[in-house]
Amino acid sequence: MENLDLISILGSTIRLSIPLIFTALAGLFTERAGVFDIGLEGKMLFSAFAAAVAAFMTGSPWLGLLAGITVSVLISLIHGFASITNRGNQIVSGVAINFLASGLTAVLGQAWFSQGGRTPPLAASARFTEIVFPYAAELRDTGFLGRFYANIISGHNILTYLAFLAVPASWWVLYRTRFGLRLRAVGENPGAVDTAGISVTFLRYRATICAGILCGFAGTYLSIAQSAGFVKDMSAGKGYIALAALIFAKWRPVPVMLACLLFGFLDAFANFMQGKSVPGIGEVPVQIFQALPYVLTCVLLAGFIGVARPPKAGGVPYVKER
Amino acid sequence: MSTASVPLPNWITYGLMPFLNLVVAFLISGVVVWFIGESPLDAVTLLLQGALGNGEGIGFTLYYATNFIFTGLSVAVAYHAGLFNIGSEGQAYVGGLGAALASLALDHYVPWYVTMPFAVAGAAIFGATWALIPAWLQAKRGSHIVITTIMFNFIGAAMMVYLLVHVLIVPGKMAPETRVFLEGGQLPKLDWLIAMFGGKLGPAPFNVSFLIALFMCVVVWVLIWRTKLGYEIRTLGASPTAAIYAGIPYVKTVIITMLISGGLAGMMALNPVLGASARLQVEFVGGAGFVGIAVSLMGRSHPLGIVLAAILFGVLYQGGDALSFDMPKITRDMIVVIQGLVILFAGALEYLFRPAIVRVWQRFGKA
Numbered sequence: 001m002e003n004l005d006l007i008s009i010l011g012s013t014i015r016l017s018i019p020l021i022f023t024a025l026a027g028l029f030t031e032r033a034g035v036f037d038i039g040l041e042g043k044m045l046f047s048a049f050a051a052a053v054a055a056f057m058t059g060s061p062w063l064g065l066l067a068g069i070t071v072s073v074l075i076s077l078i079h080g081f082a083s084i085t086n087r088g089n090q091i092v093s094g095v096a097i098n099f100l101a102s103g104l105t106a107v108l109g110q111a112w113f114s115q116g117g118r119t120p121p122l123a124a125s126a127r128f129t130e131i132v133f134p135y136a137a138e139l140r141d142t143g144f145l146g147r148f149y150a151n152i153i154s155g156h157n158i159l160t161y162l163a164f165l166a167v168p169a170s171w172w173v174l175y176r177t178r179f180g181l182r183l184r185a186v187g188e189n190p191g192a193v194d195t196a197g198i199s200v201t202f203l204r205y206r207a208t209i210c211a212g213i214l215c216g217f218a219g220t221y222l223s224i225a226q227s228a229g230f231v232k233d234m235s236a237g238k239g240y241i242a243l244a245a246l247i248f249a250k251w252r253p254v255p256v257m258l259a260c261l262l263f264g265f266l267d268a269f270a271n272f273m274q275g276k277s278v279p280g281i282g283e284v285p286v287q288i289f290q291a292l293p294y295v296l297t298c299v300l301l302a303g304f305i306g307v308a309r310p311p312k313a314g315g316v317p318y319v320k321e322r
Numbered sequence: 323m324s325t326a327s328v329p330l331p332n333w334i335t336y337g338l339m340p341f342l343n344l345v346v347a348f349l350i351s352g353v354v355v356w357f358i359g360e361s362p363l364d365a366v367t368l369l370l371q372g373a374l375g376n377g378e379g380i381g382f383t384l385y386y387a388t389n390f391i392f393t394g395l396s397v398a399v400a401y402h403a404g405l406f407n408i409g410s411e412g413q414a415y416v417g418g419l420g421a422a423l424a425s426l427a428l429d430h431y432v433p434w435y436v437t438m439p440f441a442v443a444g445a446a447i448f449g450a451t452w453a454l455i456p457a458w459l460q461a462k463r464g465s466h467i468v469i470t471t472i473m474f475n476f477i478g479a480a481m482m483v484y485l486l487v488h489v490l491i492v493p494g495k496m497a498p499e500t501r502v503f504l505e506g507g508q509l510p511k512l513d514w515l516i517a518m519f520g521g522k523l524g525p526a527p528f529n530v531s532f533l534i535a536l537f538m539c540v541v542v543w544v545l546i547w548r549t550k551l552g553y554e555i556r557t558l559g560a561s562p563t564a565a566i567y568a569g570i571p572y573v574k575t576v577i578i579t580m581l582i583s584g585g586l587a588g589m590m591a592l593n594p595v596l597g598a599s600a601r602l603q604v605e606f607v608g609g610a611g612f613v614g615i616a617v618s619l620m621g622r623s624h625p626l627g628i629v630l631a632a633i634l635f636g637v638l639y640q641g642g643d644a645l646s647f648d649m650p651k652i653t654r655d656m657i658v659v660i661q662g663l664v665i666l667f668a669g670a671l672e673y674l675f676r677p678a679i680v681r682v683w684q685r686f687g688k689a
Binding site: 038081082083091096101107244291302310 | 465472476665
């Protein structure tokens, strides 16, 4: 392996991890509240589309972000209406949202812009662009630490830094506030929460809204920070990888970030390895890296790396009376 | 007291409610069509003409329906045991490998009716194998089958792409697919069946798999409602604790149910691989596994309902294709929207109208 460029791999690891971190944190809120969320993928796609359309129309990335979050929250509320109020099957509802997202974004994109489901390319002013920290350019050529500063600490867009802020923020909300305590309780034993006089329904709705906001960031990142516009089906299974990361992290905030970084690293490493050959082994097929996050998660679920215990009331609609 | 526990007659639960849900799903689809500036009525006319207007259209409709019958049955069998097999997609994909290997091995030597049983067995065994690990994880380790089957969809997709790109590809060719099977490795078309009704099949790939699918419907009906295993499966689905208390072996029943479910999903591969394209291609499943979820939900997990729902989705698929030719503004993705709405209203929101219906029923129906 000639010139294994660690810095550039780590740089792209971070870029590829950001949507995973936002989305997995979104799943953390809903699943800890006892609502399964297979629809993360769809929410990400919907918000990516909304953000790209709004940013194109208004020229402002912030309005794009607002649109992405708004749409994602609305979709979350549909999921909530189906699975909390109507006590429907939460998995079916998630599958429906994924179908709707994949279809509706493509249909509307084609009808509005006639570019094969894409949105028109965005100008740099309508996107979240890289923030260059002071002295990054000067330090770029001063050895490993300088390059680390220039390429990994500096040079990302604002959403990247927000993602890393969202991790401690989620931790604080879930473990240090009354809302978080109740949210975790409602995922384990909704009956007890109800007996204490707290509305299970309202709590779970608030949890899905939190998830909608976070998914909105993830989708916005995809379409107007990482790329310059929406492309059909651009979430490409990231919602499911985030779900795997959530399980891999055993439903805890800081491990969620680490798992997302690990899966992002696998992705970046696969890109790097494409077409290169390892001495003695030959070319490693890229499919191995693509399957690895899922294989690792299944191995974890099989109980070979500790035990992943999901929230007890997950997936079960709460019935107050019979 | 809420309206949830008021009993309703069967014709409302199994007839009126699904019908109302479907109507709402189609009404919203119509709104989407209207929103992008086309006439919903014209769209429906074009769609129905494209799907049912001539022999070729019907052939394509039934070809798609065949896929959905298999995956619908797959989802339904697992659903009867209270298991949500979301992995029919991956099981069908891997099942294609089994079917293709049988054809590749035999097509030089024997006619199709000798190859067929081997291909059926190959597809079913490979599909079942792909369901085995998620089933074992669910039964022994308690990890949720929805999660593991999703993971196995992706693992299966990666594995199949690897095999097609590196192993099964024809040397010197660019396309990641196997060689074309000879006639001995293909399933013949059912042009005589369409001709019996006075139509012409044309190039539509409607083939013998359809008859296999109908046969499997009968098999599944017998299995679920007329055998001891079926009784155990349904008991497990109704109440796992009661089933265990009654002495039904949990681990064994879960694993066998999932093997059957995976096998049915795998057999779906016969239709596109042996019946239509006569070779194994990347992504040949094309979402049929997920459509199976909608089909099974709409068909209330009963083989008869599944056939009807599968034909409905076949009409949507073929009609949608025709529609996208005539109305370029409405792309094929519109079908995905309709599917999503059908899954949302017929599945997740299935009780949406129940409280209102209960109130009407209590007021007028009983008296």
